[in-house]
Amino acid sequence: xxxxxxxxxxxxxxxxxxxxxxxxxxxxxxxxxxxxxxxxxxxxxxxxxxxxxxxxxxxxxxxxxxxxxxxxxxxxxxxxxxxxxxxxxxxxxxxxxxxxxxxxxxxxxxxxxxxxxxxxxxxxxxxxxxxxxxxxxxxxxxxxxxxxxxxxxxxxxxxxxxxxxxxxxxxxxxxxxxxxxxxxxxxxxxxxxxxxxxxxxxxxxxxxxxxxxxxxxxxxxxxxxxxxxxxxxxxxxxxxxxxxxxxxxxxxx
Amino acid sequence: xxxxxxxxxxxxxxxxxxxxxxxxxxxxxxxxxxxxxxxxxxxxxxxxxxxxxxxxxxxxxxxxxxxxxxxxxxxxxxxxxxxxxxxxxxxxxxxxxxxxxxxxxxxxxxxxxxxxxxxxxxxxxxxxxxxxxxxxxxxxxxxxxxxxxxxxxxxxxxxxxxxxxxxxxxxxxxxxxxxxxxxxxxxxxxxxxxxxxxxxxxxxxxxxxxxxxxxxxxxxxxxxxxxxxxxxxxxxxxxxxxxxxxxxxxxxx
Numbered sequence: 001x002x003x004x005x006x007x008x009x010x011x012x013x014x015x016x017x018x019x020x021x022x023x024x025x026x027x028x029x030x031x032x033x034x035x036x037x038x039x040x041x042x043x044x045x046x047x048x049x050x051x052x053x054x055x056x057x058x059x060x061x062x063x064x065x066x067x068x069x070x071x072x073x074x075x076x077x078x079x080x081x082x083x084x085x086x087x088x089x090x091x092x093x094x095x096x097x098x099x100x101x102x103x104x105x106x107x108x109x110x111x112x113x114x115x116x117x118x119x120x121x122x123x124x125x126x127x128x129x130x131x132x133x134x135x136x137x138x139x140x141x142x143x144x145x146x147x148x149x150x151x152x153x154x155x156x157x158x159x160x161x162x163x164x165x166x167x168x169x170x171x172x173x174x175x176x177x178x179x180x181x182x183x184x185x186x187x188x189x190x191x192x193x194x195x196x197x198x199x200x201x202x203x204x205x206x207x208x209x210x211x212x213x214x215x216x217x218x219x220x221x222x223x224x225x226x227x228x229x230x231x232x233x234x235x236x237x238x239x240x241x242x243x244x245x246x247x248x249x250x251x252x253x
Numbered sequence: 254x255x256x257x258x259x260x261x262x263x264x265x266x267x268x269x270x271x272x273x274x275x276x277x278x279x280x281x282x283x284x285x286x287x288x289x290x291x292x293x294x295x296x297x298x299x300x301x302x303x304x305x306x307x308x309x310x311x312x313x314x315x316x317x318x319x320x321x322x323x324x325x326x327x328x329x330x331x332x333x334x335x336x337x338x339x340x341x342x343x344x345x346x347x348x349x350x351x352x353x354x355x356x357x358x359x360x361x362x363x364x365x366x367x368x369x370x371x372x373x374x375x376x377x378x379x380x381x382x383x384x385x386x387x388x389x390x391x392x393x394x395x396x397x398x399x400x401x402x403x404x405x406x407x408x409x410x411x412x413x414x415x416x417x418x419x420x421x422x423x424x425x426x427x428x429x430x431x432x433x434x435x436x437x438x439x440x441x442x443x444x445x446x447x448x449x450x451x452x453x454x455x456x457x458x459x460x461x462x463x464x465x466x467x468x469x470x471x472x473x474x475x476x477x478x479x480x481x482x483x484x485x486x487x488x489x490x491x492x493x494x495x496x497x498x499x500x501x502x503x504x505x506x
Contacts, residue, residue, distance in 0.1 A: 015273070020268070020276070092382065092385070093384060094385050096387070113378035115453065117369060124345040125345060130345045132395075140395045142392065143391060
């Protein structure tokens with residue numbers, strides 16, 4: 001009999017941001033494979049018989065190779081075990097979920113995904129920033145501050161438009177590049193930018209700045225990962241900038 | 254002594270998608286004001302002394318007016334009570350949180366936000382759709398299918414670009430408009446579209462279609478709210494379309 005793969009979103013790392021469903025699935029797991037940022041609080045719910053293994057990656061280290069991990073998951077499932085794969089945040093966001101799902105598809109095993117609190121929303125809660133707001137912010141975008149290839153990056157200038165709040169994951173090292181790209185694209189210098197370190201956890205820190213000071217304040221405050229950057233471009237700010245530019249154009253005419 | 258306002262994200266409505274933190278805050282609340290889509294499972298955690306009140310709005314009915322609700326929250330907090338405001342999904346997304354926070358700011362009362370599982374991510378989990386994917390989908394956008402003014406709408410064509418997965422909240426009635434706007438903007442006819450009704454809950458239903466059939470299949474399957482629409486535009490699809498257009502241009506030259 002084949003087993004089951006359960007990808008579990010554990011939230012940003014605070015034990016009490018686990019959902020009840022996550023807790024119940026952890027209790028039933030034969031094998032628990034956990035990532036670096038999920039914390040340790042889930043351990044109290046694990047069965048004493050469970051096989052528990054750390055499979056996380058730290059930035060810079062090679063960590064457990066994804067291919068080897070996929071093979072390990074498949075072997076456990078093929079042997080009839082229920083595998084709980086604990087991921088930080090939500091499994092469908094920046095979680096390499098597709099690759100782990102593919103690894104067991106050929107086994108025709110049961111797959112379950114347990115959604116979790118994604119780090120960007122924990123950051124918004126901790127800093128009391130609403131990521132949508134009537135007549136001001138209509139869309140919320142989750143994107144990454146880094147990419148697989150060093151010379152490629154998401155098109156940040158197209159992402160941060162009037163009416164958008166954007167959350168950047170893993171963006172600390174790229175703060176200067178995010179700043180210069182957005183300013184070159186005309187995002188106002190005073191667009192609010194907020195860093196939240198260790199969102200959802202007791203050691204949370206909130207650093208509030210603006211786009212023109214983003215790189216400076218990131219460095220001066222020694223912001224370090226895991227941290228989420230929230231950049232907001234409300235409609236009222238876009239209108240104020242248009243009005244200023246119209247006045248400037250009239251003055252110089 | 255002033256009380257406290259706690260905005261609590263209860264997830265998409267399934268009782269077991271409450272976080273442990275949400276459960277603990279509900280247990281301590283003197284007053285519980287709850288929305289329509291939070292379900293009923295949280296009741297088992299409420300204190301028997303708590304004042305409990307439904308303050309939800311159904312589409313079309315006037316519901317509890319926001320201004321009256323804000324005043325009610327402020328009165329309870331001013332009287333020293335701990336108010337748990339239960340919201341579906343995450344409180345910072347389409348939750349009118351800013352207005353309720355403003356209502357108690359003048360009281361200098363404590364405010365806490367408890368993040369929750371947002372419905373779009375529960376929909377992604379239920380349908381086993383990864384909303385980001387290495388080299389295919391770099392950004393995930395949450396937006397709304399309707400707006401405060403009937404004649405205004407978010408600029409969907411600018412949102413759904415190569416590398417983006419977009420989640421539309423409250424989009425059932427606008428499916429035809431979403432389809433025609435995106436197709437007119439050049440989003441490929443075969444871009445995958447997925448409806449998830451009652452995400453995270455036992456009665457979940459998944460309807461999979463493509464952009465060119467979106468309006469038809471929404472109607473034919475009688476998709477109804479609450480439902481999330483996921484539209485994906487992976488890079489590989491954009492490349493395939495470019496290649497086809499180049500061949501077509503060469504053929505007609």
